[in-house]
Amino acid sequence: MHRSRSRSRSRSRPHPASRVRTRIAAGVLGTALAGALLAAVPGPAPAPARPGIPRTGIQWGACPEKPVPDGMRCGTLTVPLDYGAKATAKATVRIALAQLPATGPAAKRLGSLVMNFGGPGAPGVSTLAADPNAFAELNKRYDLVVFDPRGVGHSAPVTCGGGIQGGGGAAPGGPAAELAALRAEAKRCALDSGPVLPYIGTVSVARDMDLLRQALGEDKLDYLGFSYGTRLGAVYAALFPRRTGRMVLDGVDTLSEPLGEQALLSAVGQQRALDGFLVWCAHRQGCVYGTNTRTAKEKVQALVTRLDAEPLTGEGGLRFTGQDVADAIGIALYSQKAWPALADALARVERDGDPVGLMQLGGPEEPPPPGEDPAEGAGAAVPADNAAAALVAVNCADDPDRGDAKASPMDVARELEALQPVFLAASPIFGPRQLMTVLACYGRPAGTDFIRGIDRPAGIPRILLVGTRGDPATPYEWTEETAKRLGNTVIVDYKGDGHTGYVASRCVQGYVDHFLIDGRLASGTRSCPAGE
Secondary structure (H helix, E strand, C coil): CCCCCCCCCCEECCCCCCCCHHHCCCCCCCCCCECCCCCCCCCCCCCCCCCCCCCCCCCCECCCCCCCCCCCEEEEEEEECCCCCCCCCCCEEEEEEEEECCCCCHHHCCEEEEEECEECCCCHHHHHHHCHHHHHHHHHHEEEEEECCCCCCCCCCCCCCCCCCCCCCCCCCCHHHHHHHHHHHHHHHHHHHHHHHHHCCHHHHHHHHHHHHHHCCCCCEEEEEECHHHHHHHHHHHHCHHHEEEEEEECCCCCCCCHHHHHHHHHHHHHHHHHHHHHHHHCCCCCCCCCCHHHHHHHHHHHHHHHHHCCEECHHHCEECHHHHHHHHHHHCCCHHHHHHHHHHHHHHHHHCCCHHHHHHHCCCCCCCCCCCCCECCCCCCCCCHHHHHHHHHHHHCCCCCCCCCCCHHHHHHHHHHHHHHHHHHCCCCHHHHHHHHHCCCCCCCCCCCCCCCCCCCCCCCEEEEEEEECCCCCHHHHHHHHHHHCCEEEEEEEEECCCCCCCCHHHHHHHHHHHHHCCCCCCEEEECCCC
């Protein structure tokens, strides 16, 4: 991820992560950014379409970038740039795709399962390439299909010319300088991103996904979405309820709350997850914070405060601040499997003043040499700041609220000052960083109000939602809220910790796989205990 802090939030399924991706927002684990050159080489002719469905427009071929799983094929799909009713231009966007063909007997194959791993700003192709085994059971019956959403990865990537500059704290010149910097940043993003930026956002991506469904030859879209991918799935179902097939949303995003409210609940969720970690640590021999969880929270806060005032020096001479401590903790909270490494890293920094363990979890990284593309993989052409730029652009395109354009810098500063105690009460560690989300879209056009208006769409099929009680990124409350907004849903209530439940829980995986493969989905709420 870029060196500066984004004020917006990224939510992605836990995954082996690129250090570039993990720095988008405080306390967020993103997905791998292993670069993949996705222009397809000539491949087999498209398969015959099903009756009534147009022939596929996807020419599948080999993926030039390595490594990719055996059998993975890449391609592109051309979609309209602008879906607006008054659009007359024929401008288009090429969407990068990948497919893992089903491994089971042909007679038992179910077609295509489209997947999205989160973000916004996370590429689908490199994420699936990095960790396909988690979906091996589904892959027996389904062709797994992923894509880089418009503006992301190799699908007309947006950029702000090297980095999102806002979000780390007040500018040296005070509120006026901070707001001026945000306006300048918005203009720079518009200039450097090209024509796709005004047409980025979840509603447009959902329409792209419907064209993908048609190109795949599917009557209905079967879909598995994680984290931000749940927002995308919900929007698709609202737009195209009768084209929605079996849909699972895991780590459920909100459809209704403004970015500021989302940030406040995110701080609550992160603190709740940290509290769970400290309880776990207190029962672990040698926990650096002892057995008193109340004082443990105070000690973690003291560490953050201390290193904000006097940063340590880590690998390569990089400064390691309290912000970096909060980032590293937040990253580790995404998966309970990372908790032992987090406990050891905190012990190392507390006892020896050595931040290396935390840096390995997600601390500051050395910028690439001038002219070197930090995306992984030879020939990769994704801008270094694409994940961060796309995250802000999509979240702002999805949010219709904007502050008073005539407000003075001091008015904005007073608003932040009034909100600060609320965010501190939510979390003294994560709250101050999440607070800056209220300025995430300053200087950008207002976004769509379609998502806020989703309310029990007519004709929507039954959808499976998975919520995790100890989720640091998508609080369980959002699962219940989205269930009400969609109407026809079943909830799997996972009592465990970490972000999303499918990979962490065999119980959750069982419900999801049975529904996607067999179509079995009982009504009501189902429960999965922690650790099962």
